[in-house]
Amino acid sequence: MPDDENQPIVETDPYLLLFQIMPDIVIVEQMCTMLGGISTKTGRKLLQSGRIAHFRIGRFYKIPKLSIIHYLRENLALGTSVHDTL
Numbered sequence: 785m786p787d788d789e790n791q792p793i794v795e796t797d798p799y800l801l802l803f804q805i806m807p808d809i810v811i812v813e814q815m816c817t818m819l820g821g822i823s824t825k826t827g828r829k830l831l832q833s834g835r836i837a838h839f840r841i842g843r844f845y846k847i848p849k850l851s852i853i854h855y856l857r858e859n860l861a862l863g864t865s866v867h868d869t870l
Contacts, residue, residue: 799853808849815847819856830855 803818810818815836816827828845830836837851 797853799856803849803853806849809846810849810852811847812845815852818849818852 806814806818812824812827812831816822816824819827831838831845831847836847836855838845838847840846
């Protein structure tokens with residue numbers, strides 16, 4: 785019989801599991817999909833307002849996946865939706 789009591793309990797982050805197939809840096813369209821299919825216009829407003837950390841290369845937004853996860857956690861803790869934050 786294996787000794788399971790001595791095995792560490794590994795808690796997995798549901799967002800990391802959910803988004804594991806996404807690249808580490810996403811574009812606006814991918815971010816919008818990750819946020820439940822919001823419009824790109826709403827996604828750009830989130831970026832322009834500074835709600836989601838990002839950087840730009842030329843005129844293109846590049847969004848770290850971890851920034852989106854942070855944004856989701858923050859809103860989950862506050863109990864708000866994407867549209868409430870705009």
